[in-house]
Amino acid sequence: MPLNAQIDAVTKRIIERSRPTRSAYLEKIGQAAEDGPVRAHLSCGNQAHAYAAMEGEKARLAEGRAPNIGIVTAYNDMLSAHKPYENFPELIREATRDSGATAQVAGGVPAMCDGVTQGQPGMELSLFSRDVIALAAGVAMSHNCFDSSLYLGVCDKIVPGLIIAAATFGHIPAVFVPAGPMTSGLPNDEKSKVRQQFATGEIGREKLMEAEMASYHGPGTCTFYGTANTNQMLMEVMGLHLPGASFVNPHTPLRDALTKAAAKRATEITALGNDFRPAGRILDEKAYVNGIVGLMATGGSTNLVLHLPAMARASGVILDLEDFEAISSAVPLMAKVYPNGMADVNHFHAAGGLQYMIRDLLEQGLLHDDVATVAGDGLSLYTKEPVLTEDGISFREGPTQTLNDRILRSAADPFQKSGGLKQLAGNLGRGVMKVSAVAPERRVIEAKARIFHDQKDVKTAFQNGEFTEDTVVVVRFQGPRANGMPELHSLTPTLSVLQDRGLKVALVTDGRMSGASGKVPACIHVSPEAAIGGPLSRLRDGDLVRVDAEAGILTVLADDFETREPVVADLSANKSGIGREMFEVFRQNACLAADGACTIL
Numbered sequence: 001m002p003l004n005a006q007i008d009a010v011t012k013r014i015i016e017r018s019r020p021t022r023s024a025y026l027e028k029i030g031q032a033a034e035d036g037p038v039r040a041h042l043s044c045g046n047q048a049h050a051y052a053a054m055e056g057e058k059a060r061l062a063e064g065r066a067p068n069i070g071i072v073t074a075y076n077d078m079l080s081a082h083k084p085y086e087n088f089p090e091l092i093r094e095a096t097r098d099s100g101a102t103a104q105v106a107g108g109v110p111a112m113c114d115g116v117t118q119g120q121p122g123m124e125l126s127l128f129s130r131d132v133i134a135l136a137a138g139v140a141m142s143h144n145c146f147d148s149s150l151y152l153g154v155c156d157k158i159v160p161g162l163i164i165a166a167a168t169f170g171h172i173p174a175v176f177v178p179a180g181p182m183t184s185g186l187p188n189d190e191k192s193k194v195r196q197q198f199a200t201g202e203i204g205r206e207k208l209m210e211a212e213m214a215s216y217h218g219p220g221t222c223t224f225y226g227t228a229n230t231n232q233m234l235m236e237v238m239g240l241h242l243p244g245a246s247f248v249n250p251h252t253p254l255r256d257a258l259t260k261a262a263a264k265r266a267t268e269i270t271a272l273g274n275d276f277r278p279a280g281r282i283l284d285e286k287a288y289v290n291g292i293v294g295l296m297a298t299g300g301s302t303n304l305v306l307h308l309p310a311m312a313r314a315s316g317v318i319l320d321l322e323d324f325e326a327i328s329s330a331v332p333l334m335a336k337v338y339p340n341g342m343a344d345v346n347h348f349h350a351a352g353g354l355q356y357m358i359r360d361l362l363e364q365g366l367l368h369d370d371v372a373t374v375a376g377d378g379l380s381l382y383t384k385e386p387v388l389t390e391d392g393i394s395f396r397e398g399p400t401q402t403l404n405d406r407i408l409r410s411a412a413d414p415f416q417k418s419g420g421l422k423q424l425a426g427n428l429g430r431g432v433m434k435v436s437a438v439a440p441e442r443r444v445i446e447a448k449a450r451i452f453h454d455q456k457d458v459k460t461a462f463q464n465g466e467f468t469e470d471t472v473v474v475v476r477f478q479g480p481r482a483n484g485m486p487e488l489h490s491l492t493p494t495l496s497v498l499q500d501r502g503l504k505v506a507l508v509t510d511g512r513m514s515g516a517s518g519k520v521p522a523c524i525h526v527s528p529e530a531a532i533g534g535p536l537s538r539l540r541d542g543d544l545v546r547v548d549a550e551a552g553i554l555t556v557l558a559d560d561f562e563t564r565e566p567v568v569a570d571l572s573a574n575k576s577g578i579g580r581e582m583f584e585v586f587r588q589n590a591c592l593a594a595d596g597a598c599t600i601l
């Protein structure tokens with residue numbers, strides 16, 4: 001089927017908007033690639049330092065003819081999703097050695113688990129950690145000894161930060177290596193019900209802990225379709241994973257074979273061979289359009305509306321919220337994975353997963369097929385799935401039909417005619433809402449506002465029984481300039497209880513939510529933020545606010561609103577403790593949430 005007219009128009013608009021920055025970027029990486037294999041420029045001293053401890057690989061490294069692969073790893077014991085990376089460098093070295101090449105861990109990057117910091121002060125460093133990850137990966141790659149690179153990262157800000165680095169070093173190839181999802185434990189919706197029972201005092205902490213530990217029970221990515229698993233979808237739709245690599249569980253033969261195959265692939269696509277695939281050429285306008293199509297088709301995390309503009313800018317591609325809106329209106333919702341449904345990401349994979357989704361979207365003309373990927377030319381390569389063979393993996397045709405239409409459907413017979421994300425705008429600014437997880441009857445709310453400056457105060461008001469009528473809960477001064485734009489996901493159980501009691505509630509904030517946040521209508525990333533005098537700073541308790549996700553309207557119905565003085569909040573408590581004292585430069589330099597809340601580009 002020909003390319004969908006709306007997708008074609010948005011792509012052309014992005015290419016036009018990005019022309020100056022994209023051409024300057026291509027010029028930069030073209031020059032860097034022309035300078036030839038990087039190790040040739042290093043002095044003998046530089047090289048000796050780089051190879052000194054590489055027992056068994058020194059001769060091959062010093063000879064300078066075999067590709068040397070730089071590994072950037074986000075391994076740590078804190079993220080269940082990153083724990084499997086502990087032994088990946090060993091597997092990778094084995095594979096590169098077998099391919100006549102070498103591999104070195106160029107450096108590590110930090111990775112924050114948003115599940116550990118959710119609702120805690122550490123969450124105020126979460127968004128900025130994306131840029132710290134990009135900077136740390138830049139330090140690793142600045143050793144400049146590499147002909148290709150492997151990026152080991154899965155979770156929320158880690159893949160976005162690594163993409164910013166891979167694009168910055170876009171003159172060399174980059175293959176992203178996933179670790180795979182945790183096997184299914186206590187279903188996510190049962191976990192959420194237990195949390196609501198705890199919030200109302202029906203059960204104690206012991207029962208809650210039991211449920212949490214049964215849900216988050218082993219190595220691998222948490223199984224809800226949050227930011228981490230949305231990242232995995234993106235890496236496949238944008239052609240930076242091997243096909244079908246995203247959702248194979250860790251510590252399985254196929255997982256290990258895929259890791260080794262990724263390493264082998266990284267050695268095959270360097271400038272030293274005849275299939276050169278630099279990252280900067282893959283990360284182009286069509287790759288980002290394909291990424292946003294995948295985001296809408298799967299009802300992915302709202303955090304990617306923040307991250308994608310920052311990621312794209314690193315390779316000279318300029319995205320705007322209107323691009324997300326336009327693509328959302330053209331791309332139907334094909335998947336129902338928690339919080340959009342009951343299934344988890346393992347069930348999604350078993351129902352046909354990304355290979356079926358990509359095939360179907362290509363057939364419907366909703367994805368660009370004419371793209372470069374690490375696997376080769378053409379996104380149709382990603383309709384294939386890996387199978388284990390004697391000496392590694394081979395690829396066979398993936399599913400041509402969904403295997404469970406309660407989880408995954410054709411775009412021709414979708415769960416929802418448009419995508420999972422909606423932009424809202426009005427005299428309170430611009431925000432986004434993930435409507436795929438909100439019941440249609442809850443997408444328009446007009447009610448009095450209750451204003452808060454801290455998510456804890458919302459919970460206290462709830463415990464004191466203060467919510468007795470329909471309410472628009474406004475939590476402001478949560479933007480990047482205020483306190484680092486934390487996720488306010490720990491409000492979900494409280495607001496869900498109010499909703500289940502029959503009240504119409506909505507959250508409006510210049511902060512953000514987790515990709516795992518769901519059924520409560522939340523208009524988030526409201527920009528410009530209150531801390532720089534944005535309209536939310538002029539709201540008062542009792543104002544009538546309309547949150548209309550059908551018409552895309554966010555507005556306050558108050559005649560004197562435009563002439564009010566903005567409220568200035570005391571943010572001194574957010575300036576220190578748990579490392580926040582080191583992040584003032586990030587708070588000072590963050591750009592608008594609508595542009596990705598970035599501090600380094």
Ligand SMILES: O=C(O)[C@H](O)[C@@H](O)[C@H](O)[C@H](O)COP(=O)(O)O
Nearest residue numbers: 114115118226227228514515516
């Ligand atoms: O954007 C996301 O997907 C979230 O940040 C996710 O990574 C985070 O860990 C959630 O907070 C986990 O959900 P719970 O907090 O409900 O366990």
Ligand code: SF4
Nearest residue numbers: 113114115155222228
């Ligand atoms: S998905 Fe979230 S909670 Fe799970 S490991 Fe990743 S960051 Fe942590």
